[in-house]
Amino acid sequence: xxxxxxxxxxxxxxxxxxxxxxxxxxxxxxxxxxxxxxxxxxxxxxxxxxxxxxxxxxxxxxxxxxxxxxxxxxxxxxxxxxxxxxxxxxxxxxxxxxxxxxxxxxxxxxxxxxxxxxxxxxxxxxxxxxxxxxxxxxxxxxxxxxxxxxxxxxxxxxxxxxxxxxxxxxxxxxxxxxxxxxxxxxxxxxxxxxxxxxxxxxxxxxxxxxxxxxxxxxxxxxxxxxxxxxxxxxxxxxxxxxxxxxxxxxxxxxxxxxxxxxxxxxxxxxxxxxxxxxxxxxxxxxxxxxxxxxxxxxxxxxxxxxxxxxxxxxxxxxxxxxxxxxxxxxxxxxxxxxxxxxxxxxxxxxxxxxxxxxxxxxxxxxxxxxxxxxxxxxxxxxxxxxxxxxx
Amino acid sequence: xxxxxxxxxxxxxxxxxxxxxxxxxxxxxxxxxxxxxxxxxxxxxxxxxxxxxxxxxxxxxxxxxxxxxxxxxxxxxxxxxxxxxxxxxxxxxxxxxxxxxxxxxxxxxxxxxxxxxxxxxxxxxxxxxxxxxxxxxxxxxxxxxxxxxxxxxxxxxxxxxxxxxxxxxxxxxxxxxxxxxxxxxxxxxxxxxxxxxxxxxxxxxxxxxxxxxxxxxxxxxxxxxxxxxxxxxxxxxxxxxxxxxxxxxxxxxxxxxx
Numbered sequence: 001x002x003x004x005x006x007x008x009x010x011x012x013x014x015x016x017x018x019x020x021x022x023x024x025x026x027x028x029x030x031x032x033x034x035x036x037x038x039x040x041x042x043x044x045x046x047x048x049x050x051x052x053x054x055x056x057x058x059x060x061x062x063x064x065x066x067x068x069x070x071x072x073x074x075x076x077x078x079x080x081x082x083x084x085x086x087x088x089x090x091x092x093x094x095x096x097x098x099x100x101x102x103x104x105x106x107x108x109x110x111x112x113x114x115x116x117x118x119x120x121x122x123x124x125x126x127x128x129x130x131x132x133x134x135x136x137x138x139x140x141x142x143x144x145x146x147x148x149x150x151x152x153x154x155x156x157x158x159x160x161x162x163x164x165x166x167x168x169x170x171x172x173x174x175x176x177x178x179x180x181x182x183x184x185x186x187x188x189x190x191x192x193x194x195x196x197x198x199x200x201x202x203x204x205x206x207x208x209x210x211x212x213x214x215x216x217x218x219x220x221x222x223x224x225x226x227x228x229x230x231x232x233x234x235x236x237x238x239x240x241x242x243x244x245x246x247x248x249x250x251x252x253x254x255x256x257x258x259x260x261x262x263x264x265x266x267x268x269x270x271x272x273x274x275x276x277x278x279x280x281x282x283x284x285x286x287x288x289x290x291x292x293x294x295x296x297x298x299x300x301x302x303x304x305x306x307x308x309x310x311x312x313x314x315x316x317x318x319x320x321x322x323x324x325x326x327x328x329x330x331x332x333x334x335x336x337x338x339x340x341x342x343x344x345x346x347x348x349x350x351x352x353x354x355x356x357x358x359x360x361x362x363x364x365x366x367x368x369x370x371x372x373x374x375x376x377x378x379x380x381x382x383x384x385x386x387x388x389x390x391x
Numbered sequence: 392x393x394x395x396x397x398x399x400x401x402x403x404x405x406x407x408x409x410x411x412x413x414x415x416x417x418x419x420x421x422x423x424x425x426x427x428x429x430x431x432x433x434x435x436x437x438x439x440x441x442x443x444x445x446x447x448x449x450x451x452x453x454x455x456x457x458x459x460x461x462x463x464x465x466x467x468x469x470x471x472x473x474x475x476x477x478x479x480x481x482x483x484x485x486x487x488x489x490x491x492x493x494x495x496x497x498x499x500x501x502x503x504x505x506x507x508x509x510x511x512x513x514x515x516x517x518x519x520x521x522x523x524x525x526x527x528x529x530x531x532x533x534x535x536x537x538x539x540x541x542x543x544x545x546x547x548x549x550x551x552x553x554x555x556x557x558x559x560x561x562x563x564x565x566x567x568x569x570x571x572x573x574x575x576x577x578x579x580x581x582x583x584x585x586x587x588x589x590x591x592x593x594x595x596x597x598x599x600x601x602x603x604x605x606x607x608x609x610x611x612x613x614x615x616x617x618x619x620x621x622x623x624x625x626x627x628x629x630x631x632x633x634x635x636x637x638x639x640x641x642x643x644x645x646x647x648x649x
Contacts, residue, residue, distance in 0.1 A: 139566055139570070278526060278528050282525060283562035
């Protein structure tokens, strides 16, 4: 199994001042560039450390939010492409249905792949509903735009004989000719985050790797199963290397220390869903049947029930404890033995996966604690996890 | 509701009443709240109400992406169904569709009624002529939409799943046609001089989505239009004051062509 360290580069100093929305409408005067600079450098240092520890790197992006100050996922990738030498670099990823220029995305990923000498893995994301307002993209045809952008980017990265024509529904170019071409052939591995069986099947049809993010003990197995079933149906090899799971991880020399770290990382889960309800369900983002339920509850119910305990009880992410989160399969925490045991059990429960997307920093976990968390993980857990690949 | 086939697309159509034809183009939301208004109109007109492609149970083919496509659809509808000359009435998004229809062809349209219409932008790039309904908290959206939200707005908790799904479908289709540029066509304003039919611009005095001032500006750009405001009504005066709006349309219909 491969392990990737992920941080949202949170700007947590603003959190106490944000009220009932951590996204979209919060004024950026609450961002102090001097504190922000220190935080960016700190998070980059932690990723650079991963190169020494043998942990791969994952970035993401969100917009108009203090929960994730990484608003351009390829910027840390660009810095790390040169600063690191060994590990692989995954952006999970680029919201291509919300970006107006897919060719620019192909150029960014290709250039990164060449500079890193072939260490890039490229994620394409549809984006959470509250990304619609900052991008002002039409939510009612997001899915069509996403897949057209995906097709165009891959064609642009794999065409090497001069310009081609693209006059699609959403994007029109008459001279597509991306320089440089990527290092990896035919193109870097393609990922997509997935939160439902339907999306898992779309990814399986195309052989993409799916990142299933913090869906826990109850929701994860049907998603992985849908992927395996669809892959078999279309005749693609069924391999754990196409399946990834993201969990929050706190390791310590003692169980208390591991739990304390996990509790601070959980600041991510406790804040990332705090969004003014009018941005939670833009029209057409979800199907009319799903949206109908959101209308019924004035939006309040739309994302409720997403976190469930093993027994199916709904867990409120804002008040979730470490114990709740371990039980629900969102967090693996404690001593190295604890973490491995929890991970091992989860891995068996969901039928195996090839990538662990480890949130080793989140929320309020500070630099020294993050370094200790990552270092202990790499020494004591990583060697055992690497052998957990195939089932 | 009956269904009719217009070109490639199957459209749901409500028809009620007897008399000269009146084609009503609905807005983005609150379709189910129009019954009283339609009944009132049906006393004097044969009221024809299509559900736009993508709304209600009307199909939407890939060809329908802009309000222009809707305008051509209704020109086809007017031509093929022997209405003779119809009174065209449009509310909100439907007003925009009606304007796009009229700038293209007036052959089958003898009068136009706009009710709290959108479709045109007057202000500068940093001014917002039309409230961003997608960014307003639900309470404020209701306050801006209705003079008395408690009387006019539906209680969503009491609607059936089918009714709610229909509302969700209407909102999805509205976004599809009107998301960007938001609720207007930057090119429309320069062609408004082509709307040469007698026009009545009706506005809810308390409209917090598009102000009466916007309505007056729109009225001034139409060559043959008069303005009438409706007291104690928001963005959908035909829902809150169906009698007054229907009476205003009746008076307008009886007026000699200017």
